[in-house]
Amino acid sequence: MPTDAPATTVVVVTWRGADHITECLDGLAAQHSPHRTLVVDNASDDGTATLLARHPSRPAVLRPRRNLGYAGALAAALPHVTTPFVAWLNDDAVPRPAWLNTLEDILRADPGCAAVASVLQRPDGTRQSSGVRLTADGHGADLAGAPSPTAPPFGFCGGAVLLRLAPLRAEGGVPAGFFCYYEDLDTAWRLRLAGHGIAAPPDRPDAAVVHRHGASTRPGSPRFHGWNERNRLLTLLRCAPAAVAVRELARFAALTAVLPLRRARPGSGTAVPDAPNFRVGLRCRVLAGVVIRLPGTLARRVVVGRHRVLARSDVWRRWAGK
Template structure:
């Protein structure tokens, strides 16, 4: 059992306690790989978990290098990876390994878990008069949200609203999200049974009312053209739901990795085992022989897409990957690396292209690599034009970040092209039948 940690003192305790509670009919060892943490992680391990073997790296080697530190020493038939911010159910480990003993599992390389978000959520529906800003911006907008708090605690980072909002705008304390005129968001609530006090800071293009509703309740709240705070109470006993984080992974036709079932309310629709294209590195069991033959994770990726890249290589070698819905973990999404942070964007943008160069057909890889600088130029030109119309300084950071991606991609391109070579049991074009269109 391998847990990679970097400054995860806050999460390690619950994770390791859950591993200690596993009801398994076999023994297992827990190894924590520490990527040069500067918080109290090592002290916590020595004090509270002396039975855990700690492998210390001299520097932060990311998810890929951190796991490889342990995986290269594994001698057992299977190795299990678990994020330090994940808490498994007591029967998780036994259920995760069970498919390897099933008939016909000789070419099964990995079993990936059902991952749900750690908190439970309120399904909150929003409805408001919409508007179109005009000019080049043709979006249908509703309200602009700056923050959401529950019982006085800021939960903005934990709100699931990708299907309601257009994504973050601005940085730091100035970050906001424009909503569509109508849609649903999922609000994380602590499980104390309620009532819950909710406060939202928001604004709009003019004064108007916003309708918010949930199963068993509704409220109408005012919004104005300046940032104000509106509050309401969710009654005790209101029904909360679990939300899927990952039920196996897929790759889109443009090469973007995606979580199967991401942000779907868990209504049992992912309760059947299934063959999936890719594993999720958050909570997965790997057949040691298969992983070793594939070379484990590519450490040039550092973090993000390294699990999808490994999956692609395993499938190219003729192995299969299975999703097991009864092996459940609860996961604090992006606890170590903040989603949409520069670190997140750099590695996801670059590693998608590295993965395609290594694994995809030549045409698909060349098309996506060529598209990236063209899109970068288009974004830069649009930024300059928008700033000129507003008579303001252009926002250059997104373009500079994309230029960093291109520079790193070019540096690693010869290495990735060399890694395209080698024998393949399954042709590239046949594997690309697994790729799916964006929903």
């Protein structure tokens, strides 16, 4: 590869992103590091295609016939990536000019590192994420504090991350069937099991990413909670120790079963939160989605197990609840 050839393909997934995709592409055009931009336009019908065609950066565009979701679009883009690195970037995220070259330098400096997280900031300047931690019940949670090279996060937020292409492909790519949410935690977990490192993001203002968050999906909506709950359980079944996966699935099912009783006894001291993920119908749909996908999920668990160099229990003890 020529020394001046781009090292990274930045994959931007958009769906009806006409009101923010231009700002994202402007941010990429201002990067210090040369790169390729590949936009996956998930069958938008709001004029996004026209904006992409007119943007001076002239990004390459994949246009599926239907909305594949974030995970599905990332998976669809992967065969088109030929650079050593691939970045994922939300269409409502605007990277600072030093974002890409700073993350590339981190990966180049450590061949054992498969990914480096980004600092994501809200538009008001507060920090949204410095990577992702693994909770004691198997949720992925944003780390809002300052990043630390000596205490890296378990994983990364998929809204802005740089990955090394070879290990990403070797460890199974992106779980396209997730549609959206938890594809980042699942990917990070598989990389960890295979012995790869994930670096903390650089704490540099000129390398941060400003993220509007939820421009394409509505955090807190029933769909949001449905994808989150289903994909957390699928990730556990694919990656976690068997006892942990079975425990969390059983807990989810048991709580679903007792919710009607709790609502029937409002003075019992066990009030039910007024949130979509505590609605019995949504939880039943989540369980049905897990059951339907169980054969394929367990088959994937076997493949993940064949690729791992670390015990699932060791990874869980090292990272869960930290």
